[in-house]
Amino acid sequence: MNKVELKIEGMHCTGCSSRLEKVLNNLDGVKAQVSFEDKKAIVEYDDTKTSLDDIKEAIGDAGFEYKE
Numbered sequence: 001m002n003k004v005e006l007k008i009e010g011m012h013c014t015g016c017s018s019r020l021e022k023v024l025n026n027l028d029g030v031k032a033q034v035s036f037e038d039k040k041a042i043v044e045y046d047d048t049k050t051s052l053d054d055i056k057e058a059i060g061d062a063g064f065e066y067k068e
Contacts, residue, residue: 003044004052007067008059011036016064023062030055041066 011017017036024032024041029049034041043055059066 001044002047002052003042004055004068006041006043006056006059008034008039008041008064009067010064011039020059020062020064023058024055027055027058 008017008020011020011034014036017034020041021032021034024030024034024043027045027050029046030043031045032041032043041059045052045055056066
């Protein structure tokens with residue numbers, strides 16, 4: 001498992017962080033925790049099932065931006 005911490009921009013409430021966490025956790029091989037207060041996502045992923053690029057794309061598709 002790989003682990004990455006991404007700063008997330010564009011979250012305006014805890015509903016945003018909950019929605020993004022659900023989106024990320026629906027990806028195959030991904031376990032994510034998203035914090036509205038800290039404006040970040042801690043993501044563990046199995047690179048045999050998904051890639052960091054797929055995770056970043058999902059974040060963008062959900063309407064948010066990431067920074068490493």
